[in-house]
Amino acid sequence: MFTVEEFNTRNGILEYRKDLVTGLSCRISAERIKRGIDQIPTLIYASDNCPFCPDSVEKVTPTFSDGTRILHGESVTFPNLFPFAAWHTVSVITRRHLVERFTPTQIEDALKGQVESLRTHHGYTSINWNYLPSSGASLVHPHLQGLVDDHPSDRVDRVLRGGEKFFKRERERYGDYLIDSEKNTDRYLFGSEIAWMAHAVPVGEKEILGILPCSTVDEFQDFITEFTKDLLTMIDLYQAMGTHAFNMSVFFVPPDETRDFSSFCSMIARINPNPSSLSDSAFMERLHLEPVILTSPEELGRFFQKERFNLGR
Numbered sequence: 001m002f003t004v005e006e007f008n009t010r011n012g013i014l015e016y017r018k019d020l021v022t023g024l025s026c027r028i029s030a031e032r033i034k035r036g037i038d039q040i041p042t043l044i045y046a047s048d049n050c051p052f053c054p055d056s057v058e059k060v061t062p063t064f065s066d067g068t069r070i071l072h073g074e075s076v077t078f079p080n081l082f083p084f085a086a087w088h089t090v091s092v093i094t095r096r097h098l099v100e101r102f103t104p105t106q107i108e109d110a111l112k113g114q115v116e117s118l119r120t121h122h123g124y125t126s127i128n129w130n131y132l133p134s135s136g137a138s139l140v141h142p143h144l145q146g147l148v149d150d151h152p153s154d155r156v157d158r159v160l161r162g163g164e165k166f167f168k169r170e171r172e173r174y175g176d177y178l179i180d181s182e183k184n185t186d187r188y189l190f191g192s193e194i195a196w197m198a199h200a201v202p203v204g205e206k207e208i209l210g211i212l213p214c215s216t217v218d219e220f221q222d223f224i225t226e227f228t229k230d231l232l233t234m235i236d237l238y239q240a241m242g243t244h245a246f247n248m249s250v251f252f253v254p255p256d257e258t259r260d261f262s263s264f265c266s267m268i269a270r271i272n273p274n275p276s277s278l279s280d281s282a283f284m285e286r287l288h289l290e291p292v293i294l295t296s297p298e299e300l301g302r303f304f305q306k307e308r309f310n311l312g313r
């Protein structure tokens, strides 16, 4: 369901890939990884004045209209002070300001807080994570963000429109087709309830797709435990490849849009935090909406299979 066009450059092969269902495209240029711009991360962040640290979180963050915040284990959930969605909530995941290794309980509790804050709002819902400042997180203290809007974002709109056409033609959900067809490729990682694979046409470096057996945020509640376990394995995979920062989103649709749509998680690796403020997003990624990818999805899948039992969980 994607095309590959190869172009010989003076320094290796450049691949143009295009996803035929969503219309998204990318370029894969494995030679560019040799520039070695990603360094060992500098992870020194003071907790001074952090609004999400335990002393402050219950004093300076907003409350819901009934004056409360949602508490699950260590996590604290509240409305975003500066929303960019019709409904926008934040879940602080941990009491600790910096976390070496997340526990399943920490992630599971924060996801429960997110779901509880989002499920009563009708619309296109997502749960999102920018981890570390080089991923765009404005606060280093680990937190999730939940959004609900009347309109889908461009990514979900493309998947919905493409999925609808696909369903009409094949009488099958695109998500189910993807799981079956990717199973026999180097890109497939693993799956029990949720199927994980390196995205053939990545929207960012080392993109991993997780296809969930549900469509709405309400249904997601049954899969939080499994999802958490798998997500932590993906974080371990990134760390085994030397990358710490990432962006993660899980997408859901309203109950009346579920026929053609499987919820999915998209996760991309970001450059490690570094003192020279190097970024891995430039005009191709942000303006052309066509990322230049250094790690081929097949290489990512092969790395996972080689290292999966050394990932430490």
Ligand SMILES: [Zn+2]
Binding pocket: 047, 050, 051, 052, 053, 054, 096, 097, 141
């Ligand atoms: Zn903090």
